[in-house]
Amino acid sequence: MENILAQSAVRLQTNGAPLATASQPVIQLRDIEKVYQTKTIETVALNRVNLTINKGEFVSIMGPSGCGKSTLLSIMGLLDEPTSGVIELDGRPVQSYSDKELAALRNHKIGFVFQSYHLINDLTVLDNVELPLLYRPGVGGKERRERAYAALDKVGLSARTNHFPSQLSGGQRQRVAIARALAGRPEIILADEPTGNLDSVMGEEIMDLLLGLNREDGTTIVMVTHDEQQARRTERLIRFFDGSQVQ
Numbered sequence: 175m176e177n178i179l180a181q182s183a184v185r186l187q188t189n190g191a192p193l194a195t196a197s198q199p200v201i202q203l204r205d206i207e208k209v210y211q212t213k214t215i216e217t218v219a220l221n222r223v224n225l226t227i228n229k230g231e232f233v234s235i236m237g238p239s240g241c242g243k244s245t246l247l248s249i250m251g252l253l254d255e256p257t258s259g260v261i262e263l264d265g266r267p268v269q270s271y272s273d274k275e276l277a278a279l280r281n282h283k284i285g286f287v288f289q290s291y292h293l294i295n296d297l298t299v300l301d302n303v304e305l306p307l308l309y310r311p312g313v314g315g316k317e318r319r320e321r322a323y324a325a326l327d328k329v330g331l332s333a334r335t336n337h338f339p340s341q342l343s344g345g346q347r348q349r350v351a352i353a354r355a356l357a358g359r360p361e362i363i364l365a366d367e368p369t370g371n372l373d374s375v376m377g378e379e380i381m382d383l384l385l386g387l388n389r390e391d392g393t394t395i396v397m398v399t400h401d402e403q404q405a406r407r408t409e410r411l412i413r414f415f416d417g418s419q420v421q
């Protein structure tokens with residue numbers, strides 16, 4: 175019940191018109207440090223980062239190579255642990271979640287999109303999209319297929335379900351990867367240079383798709399990019415340098 179009240183509190187309406195959604199943090203990083211230690215060198219990848227991502231935001235992260243962008247995304251997505259600091263999801267420190275709860279969060283709440291798509295070449299488009307749902311308790315074969323078809327429809331690839339990744343263009347492969355993330359119905363998409371391997375036309379198409387998911391479905395998106403023009407299309411641009419936020 176508390177949850178329902180909290181959700182409705184940020185969707186106030188007057189005269190039928192939606193008010194601007196009040197800020198509701200979904201990811202909060204507090205004093206996050208990440209230090210990689212090898213035999214010969216210590217690298218401070220993230221240096222006391224404080225950052226809040228609000229529900230429904232589309233945030234892009236830019237910065238020179240090696241400044242910690244991918245590390246930041248991995249930590250936000252609970253794929254990696256910080257050396258110190260606190261990550262909160264929906265206002266609750268992840269340290270307080272059990273391993274089982276964390277696994278569920280990683281699988282349900284967050285979808286990942288990578289520069290190099292990470293598709294399995296021996297599987298059809300449809301099977302690639304269905305694959306992560308195989309590991310989701312409570313989602314049977316029929317629902318899996320329905321969700322995969324719906325996600326492929328959403329990214330405009332309904333006609334390609336039986337193709338293999340090698341038969342698709344780079345932009346289409348990235349659409350499949352986005353559909354795979356969408357099939358999990360994530361609240362948050364973390365995208366690491368999703369247009370990095372694409373020419374500018376295909377890159378724009380992928381940006382249009384991500385912007386649509388954000389505006390129409392309210393999906394929160396955090397995107398690492400090297401492309402200034404694409405970053406400017408998002409609501410908020412955060413710049414990193416040497417492991418710290420500079421703007």
Ligand SMILES: Nc1ncnc2c1ncn2[C@@H]1O[C@H](COP(=O)(O)OP(=O)(O)OP(=O)(O)O)[C@@H](O)[C@H]1O
Nearest residue numbers: 210211212217219238239240241242243244245246
């Ligand atoms: N597993 C690791 N072991 C040691 N050092 C690492 C490891 N992963 C990343 N680093 C170092 O941490 C720093 C930040 O790396 P990260 O990949 O987050 O940068 P980035 O901003 O995403 O770079 P790029 O734009 O080139 O992808 C770099 O100096 C990198 O060499």
